[in-house]
Amino acid sequence: MARSRNVLESRNTMIKVGIVGGTGYTGVELLRLLVLHPEVEIAAITSRQEAGRAVADIFPNLRGHLDLVFSEPDVERLAACDVVFFATPHGVAQTSVPALLERGVKIIDLSADFRIRSVPLWERWYGQPHGCPELVKEAVYGLPEWNREHIREARLIACPGCYPTSVLLGFLPLLEAGIVDTGDLIASAASGVSGAGRQASIPNLLAEASDSFKAYGVSGHRHLPEIEQGLADIAGGEVALTFVPHLLPIIRGIHSTLYATLTDADVDLQALYEQRYRDEPFVDVLPAGEYPQTRSVRGSNYVRIAVQRPQNRRKVVVMVVEDNLVKGASGQAVQSMNILFGLPETLGLDAPALLP
Amino acid sequence: MARSRNVLESRNTMIKVGIVGGTGYTGVELLRLLVLHPEVEIAAITSRQEAGRAVADIFPNLRGHLDLVFSEPDVERLAACDVVFFATPHGVAQTSVPALLERGVKIIDLSADFRIRSVPLWERWYGQPHGCPELVKEAVYGLPEWNREHIREARLIACPGCYPTSVLLGFLPLLEAGIVDTGDLIASAASGVSGAGRQASIPNLLAEASDSFKAYGVSGHRHLPEIEQGLADIAGGEVALTFVPHLLPIIRGIHSTLYATLTDADVDLQALYEQRYRDEPFVDVLPAGEYPQTRSVRGSNYVRIAVQRPQNRRKVVVMVVEDNLVKGASGQAVQSMNILFGLPETLGLDAPALLP
């Protein structure tokens, strides 16, 4: 096979990107998006475990697109980058971020390390002391539809979790409008198995997880405090959320079904949503009566939302779909990078979903 | 292949069974269960469209188990049966039931024809006049865990729908105990595609429905009035349910996630559920902290239920799984037949689920 041209070309003006922890699904997804990004040069990708191995050996879809070899997570090499993405489990970015920030590198962290502003709350849910509490306050929560202006100025961006992205974007118009009971919000959400990461595990085997469906984490999922923090920020006050995640026998995709009780019965919900997201490049409010399907965003950075009020009662039902690896992780991270570097926000992110 | 013995043997004392509409999924599922039932002889199976064709031609899993040929839906032939199952779309049983009842045949109707006691309500949701309103009152709603004694005496049993079975069994202990706000019940449910029946359709193609997830029928699903009627019966008063069904990319299985607000915060929910279902042969309350998976009931007549109260707040979450074709349809119909004929309730229904 002849190499694709994007393997060979590289301009000096390109953004030099480093990726820490490139062997998981958010890592390979970053690579898939970035090899086609016209303003990016992938300078380094690290993995302690796979150091020395060609990236395309592990991810055969990248054969011919990327000549890189996994390297040890070396500060010097990463410090030569303009921006470093952390696609690592929680606890890793905390220890490396300060040294890189000091060297002037921008950080986009896809892990949970800097998402929660209350350090004690973080420590309770993640069961370990926070390794870098002094930077938590500075970190900007990277949800462009809510926070675009702060992202533009950030040094350290904490990318939202996959469930939080869909739940926050779904409730946002209702909360901004102040028309629902914030003490009784429900998110019944379902995620494809790639959300569980690329780890050997019996419950996520095809023979176990396919042709089945179940809830999990009802007693307490780590995305709950993150979502409640975001909802409270938007609502401007306390909220209470019942959050029930489910495991879908699909690879990619999150579907969040949200329930809230209207305190104002006269609102035109369809107009409210269309109005709020009219200028957002990645949020699509469906026509009234249509239902979003996860496949309609598969592999893309789009979120599609529908809102209904069944039987014209007081309960509003919001349905949100996203690709958990794109808008729920790596695509949103690239969107933040585009904002951070003054590029068009959709650059490298405007491919339609893969359907069928 | 040598014939299985059950094809050949037949005792005079056996229950002679007829099935009307045997080409859909509830039809083949009835056959799968009944060919192994030790007290049943399948005497007739009808299909206008496939009359004359061997049943095993259409359903290759039945090759060697059943020698029957589809016949025209002929009253004389059906009148020679002890019991006739209707596995037909709504509107069919209505027209045939009176003649069979007159001939002393018991009727177990898997369709929606006799489930809703209010004829005008039925006519509004099903968009047609009811063909046999005089029998609606007599029909017994065939949910044994609620209605066992009436089933025993019935001439005409209306089998519950697949969603209603799971939602009713999930809410039942809470409603009987009177400890939740009946004006704000939510059922976020998900069904495998076999629930949509064996009809050619683009949206249910593997290429469309697999690797995806979506809600549907939020503005009004025909199971809503049936569920609300059942909930009101149990609660002894008005209820309001928000019902959101979703389509799962699996063949069989329903998972209902139910939400209610506790009015009594001191109840021991785990004990309540275990107590209520202690003597039920087909309802399994899981140990505290476990989650039901649809695969754990695949192909079986069991329902598995778990109950949780996240963060110890006022919202209770109930999770229920069933196989929509078994406990949600044909298995429950056979369970009613067993009750009706004084047989052990589990006869022919005690096979464990197929796992993995």
Add this chain to the structure above:
Amino acid sequence: MARSRNVLESRNTMIKVGIVGGTGYTGVELLRLLVLHPEVEIAAITSRQEAGRAVADIFPNLRGHLDLVFSEPDVERLAACDVVFFATPHGVAQTSVPALLERGVKIIDLSADFRIRSVPLWERWYGQPHGCPELVKEAVYGLPEWNREHIREARLIACPGCYPTSVLLGFLPLLEAGIVDTGDLIASAASGVSGAGRQASIPNLLAEASDSFKAYGVSGHRHLPEIEQGLADIAGGEVALTFVPHLLPIIRGIHSTLYATLTDADVDLQALYEQRYRDEPFVDVLPAGEYPQTRSVRGSNYVRIAVQRPQNRRKVVVMVVEDNLVKGASGQAVQSMNILFGLPETLGLDAPALLP
């Protein structure tokens, strides 16, 4: 949930069964089949790793069907059984079988330990010395359709592998008739992922193995020497097989597509197959022109076979489906047990496949 009756009842005359290695898929499948077997009492099930844990904790489909707890693999306890099934990885049965045989226990080994008569060949393919070479000759290859009379008299039965069962049954009529070139046989086979066992592994995650298809083991799969031995036994001489297994994104099912070159062009292939398997309870030769589907045997002990001669050329194509966990493993083991104990061969095995 009330216990099923089969948990409670136990007759003295029942066959006492032990299972070694009950935490894998062939183990749980043995349990699923045996809890309904009318002549069997499950006396012991061992697992070094899970000793003390309830079986139904790991396999939720067995809740209510089985009260057993995993025990340490203790010879005394096993020696009290009439028959012990080994559902273990290769290398385990070898070390335990002699002591049990000495105590008069019959052995049905689902592993590869006693399948290959040439000890050096076994040692080359399995990469370790054989722990019990003296019993290899005595072991009877448990393929009833080929070997029924020897099974009846055996002390030690080596159950065929999943691929070998389908390939041998598919080629058998051609080889017995002596009408194909035995030096050029091809088996292009595909298996569901349960064939890879219940082991944590990245390649078998749903996120990796679903929505995909690949070949594997082309350079040398351990079932190749077993199949070639069986084919040579049937053919009465040397054979050469090209064996290419593939991984299907389904849970259960093997489909083998077999290719051979006819040396006699005048044979009626359909009649040959129907004639050969006319009296076999578990082998179904489909009508001419029909195609076997793996779902038509899902969860059942049946094998379905079709034979075609495309374009009326010299190449014959045989298609065989089986459930790899039933006829390819645990069901075939129970079939051998029935033969061994003089029971009707189909006892406990005559359930139709789960379709849809």
Add this chain to the structure above:
Amino acid sequence: MARSRNVLESRNTMIKVGIVGGTGYTGVELLRLLVLHPEVEIAAITSRQEAGRAVADIFPNLRGHLDLVFSEPDVERLAACDVVFFATPHGVAQTSVPALLERGVKIIDLSADFRIRSVPLWERWYGQPHGCPELVKEAVYGLPEWNREHIREARLIACPGCYPTSVLLGFLPLLEAGIVDTGDLIASAASGVSGAGRQASIPNLLAEASDSFKAYGVSGHRHLPEIEQGLADIAGGEVALTFVPHLLPIIRGIHSTLYATLTDADVDLQALYEQRYRDEPFVDVLPAGEYPQTRSVRGSNYVRIAVQRPQNRRKVVVMVVEDNLVKGASGQAVQSMNILFGLPETLGLDAPALLP
């Protein structure tokens, strides 16, 4: 949602593209590829059945990417295009192509109408008279790896079928080298269900086709004469192929497992394949010992190939994967368009596969 920029921009120098029959899977796949193609403007897309309906209504992945409405298949509108793709069932292009060619429009036909050079052969396999036999000879078979120079000069390109593309590219190095017995070639191939098109059908329902696998069309699949014609062209003489297609429970992807008998035992097969495809941008020969997976090409125009010689015997096994909708249809059509218009061959086609 703000419109993507590619919806708005349009340069005069762009290639004006028309698509006839845009409601099937090859149609939507053309749209997915072309909305991102930097040198293309989609000028018209026709559908008799859906005329007047927005394309994005039917294909929700295209919302925001395409403002077009399906139009009646009108010659005038199509004649204003530079190139028209036919994504229609066979029999349609035949009737429209002459008028468009006359108007100077280039034609890229994804259907079977112009693939087979022998009109009587075409008529026998497709069961109808050919509507435009005079153009069959002129049509160029659009397999760039075999035929690139002729594509460059063509007016009418007949895109290869999905199975033929994989089988021809797999056998090509062996046949060009003249080292296999051309009288005994076997293609055991498997396709995802999107290959069956977007038609309502019971056998392709998720409830029927998922969790299963089967062969079909063994007695005679319409791709057989097309493949044999291509193989004979490459071999420079008669060939005989046994072709067995199978249906995979996945959406996209073809895996062809090819078998041939070596007449020259000394060849270095790995080197032969690497050498042959060294300069091909879309054909990737895997390192020795690796296996191609369909997911490694999902949504991409790449073909990945591996070659093995099991047990060092005379049989060579070639494994080929492609995405049946991309390299097997619409991607290959765009590749031909690029060649035809003197663009870089990979333009708009160099996205990596979607993995996981």
